[in-house]
Structures are given as C-alpha cells and as structure tokens.
Amino acid sequence: MIRKLRNWASENLNGIGQIWSFLSFFLIIFTLSSCKEKPASSEKAGIAISFDDHFINDWYALRPLFQKYNARVTFFLTCPDTLTSDEIVKIKQLQKDGHEIGFHGTIHGNATEMLKSQGAQKYIETELKPGLENLAKIGIKPTSYAHPGGNHTDQADSILLVNGFKILRDVAQAERKLFGISIYHFAPRIMNWIYYPFNKGQIVDALMIDEGTNISEKEIKEAIKKGKDTNTAIMLFGHQPLYEKPKNGEYGFSVAFLETILKEAKAQNLRFYTMSELPVSK
Known part of the structure; x- marks a missing residue:
C-alpha cells in the first residue's frame, strides 16, 4: 500500500x-x-548496503574498512563491457571477500523511456543481455538488479524477474526538491519502505546516502536502531566513495559517514546482508 x-x-x-x-x-x-508494532525478537535485524555504477578502484580501496567491521555489501555494476583486466581482478577479489556483484545495466539506460520507445525485446537486447554476457565471461552471474536512476515500470520489473533476478532495488531519498526548493526532509526512521521486513518481497527501496542528501549522523543512527527494534534490515546505497566534499561533477558519499554507519551497525549487533540474501533469508 x-x-x-x-x-x-x-x-x-x-x-x-x-x-x-x-x-x-x-x-x-x-x-x-x-x-507499527515492535517485534519480540531482533535476531534477523540487519543492514544491506549497496553501491552503484563503475567506481571499482574506489570501492576496492574500501576493503580495509569493510574488513574492520566484518561488513559485506553489494556492488551494482554498470557498463561491464568496459572492464579493464585490472578492474576484473579487483571485482573478482571483492566477490571473493564475500561481497555481492549485482547488475546496474549495460548502458545505464532509462527503462521507462526505453520500453516506451523501443519495446521489451529491444530493451532486453540493449540493456540486459550484452552486460550479463560480459559478466558471465568472467564468472559472474548477478541475481540482484538496481534500476539506473530509479527509473522503472511494472513491465520492466516483470522482465527482470523473469530473467532470473531475485531482488530489484529502487531509490529512496530523505529530501526532495521542487524547482530547486527543498519541499521536505523526511526522517529516515519513519520511512518504512527502506526497511526490509523479510517477507520475501522482490521489489525494494534503498535510502541514498550520497553527499547532498542532508542526512545527519543522528538520523542515520536512529534509523539503524529502528532496524534493530523492528527486526528488519535497513537498506542504504551510494555511489563513489569521497574523502572530501564533491567537486567537478562528482557524486558520491562521505567515507567518514560510511564508517559511522558501519560502526553503528556493529554496535547494534546488526547482521550485514547482501541484497540477494534478503528475499531468501531464513
């Protein structure tokens, strides 16, 4: 609803x-x-963090941070046809570390527009098939999908699910603007759709944590605590790891903010989930 x-x-x-x-x-x-009523148990409570696009070298540099907190995450990769030999080694190592390699499209296309103008078969042949074939050649078969730009329709979802994806991830934002003016800032702790209730649902929303979303440390800690209290998994995502404020068109999340999230999740004794584990978790 x-x-x-x-x-x-x-x-x-x-x-x-x-x-x-x-x-x-x-x-x-x-x-x-x-x-919402508070459940009696928190044994499944957790956090599912994912990262989008093609920032493989930057993601790889986060390995010590993930290892520090025993965190496992999902990397939604786009444009796999452009992978260099070095990037292939790194993405395979991330997979070996226990992280998931999901799919984010061959050309990072707008599913809504592609289906409307080109039809289902062309969408499959352009956005899905080539990239999946590229990944299969290096031994990766993604079972999770992140919609590029959050653009999708019921038809796109149906196509993706039929093609073997276990879970499809959309975009949620805590702050929205209209004509450049902030219309609302919605506290993550009351955004129920960013918490996975382990109901085997396959179409989900994750909260974007990139710079500019204006989510405070207090809010994210409260949101993580809600995951614990409600026995759900909070879903978060970002793009490029940044060590200072974004510049020259950069878009991504603060590495310091990510560590705050990982540290709080560990303190709350939350389980780290990859995206494909959510709908099949027992």
Whole structure:
C-alpha cells in the first residue's frame, strides 16, 4: 500500500498546484508508520548496503574498512563491457571477500523511456543481455538488479524477474526538491519502505546516502536502531566513495559517514546482508 501511495504522489507532483497533495501523501505515510508494532525478537535485524555504477578502484580501496567491521555489501555494476583486466581482478577479489556483484545495466539506460520507445525485446537486447554476457565471461552471474536512476515500470520489473533476478532495488531519498526548493526532509526512521521486513518481497527501496542528501549522523543512527527494534534490515546505497566534499561533477558519499554507519551497525549487533540474501533469508 505504501508503494502505491508513493507512486501516486510521484505521478501527480507536476507543479506548485500539487504541493498540498504531496504533503497529504506524507501525512498518510506518517500515520501508517506510527501504527507499527515492535517485534519480540531482533535476531534477523540487519543492514544491506549497496553501491552503484563503475567506481571499482574506489570501492576496492574500501576493503580495509569493510574488513574492520566484518561488513559485506553489494556492488551494482554498470557498463561491464568496459572492464579493464585490472578492474576484473579487483571485482573478482571483492566477490571473493564475500561481497555481492549485482547488475546496474549495460548502458545505464532509462527503462521507462526505453520500453516506451523501443519495446521489451529491444530493451532486453540493449540493456540486459550484452552486460550479463560480459559478466558471465568472467564468472559472474548477478541475481540482484538496481534500476539506473530509479527509473522503472511494472513491465520492466516483470522482465527482470523473469530473467532470473531475485531482488530489484529502487531509490529512496530523505529530501526532495521542487524547482530547486527543498519541499521536505523526511526522517529516515519513519520511512518504512527502506526497511526490509523479510517477507520475501522482490521489489525494494534503498535510502541514498550520497553527499547532498542532508542526512545527519543522528538520523542515520536512529534509523539503524529502528532496524534493530523492528527486526528488519535497513537498506542504504551510494555511489563513489569521497574523502572530501564533491567537486567537478562528482557524486558520491562521505567515507567518514560510511564508517559511522558501519560502526553503528556493529554496535547494534546488526547482521550485514547482501541484497540477494534478503528475499531468501531464513
């Protein structure tokens, strides 16, 4: 129900005249969020972190940080046809470390536009088949998929699930803007859709933690605690690891912020999940 309401809001947010509908939507979500009961157990409580695009060297440099906290994550790789021999070695090592290699499209295309203009078969032949074949050649068969730009339709989801993906990840943001003006900042702890309830669901949302999303350390710690308290897995994602403020078109997350997340998850004794483990976790 929450996903349907959220999709309705997205489809109807076309201008200033829709702001009241937008705010009403979040009032409904807040009401639904307030009705959740706390489970008796937290044995499955965890965190699923993923990273998108093709920042292989930067991801590889995070290995000591992941090892420090015994963390396992998912890397959603795009443009696998451009992998260099060095990148192949590194991505295979990350997989050997226990991380998952997911798929993020061959050309990072907009599924909604591709299906509308080219049809299902062309979408498969352009966005899915070539990249999956490239990965198969190096022994990687992805079972999780992150929608490029969060663009997808029910048709795209159906195609991906039929082609063997166990879980499909969409994008959630704590802050949205309209005409460059911040419309809301929605605390992650009440965004129920970013918590996986272990209901075998295959279409999920992860909260973006990149710079500019304006999520505070206090908010992320509260959100992680909610995962513990509700026996769910909080889903987060980012792009390029950054060691200072982004510049020259960079987009990514603060490595220091990532360590805050890993440290808090460890302190809360949360399990680290890869994305494909979520729908099959027992």
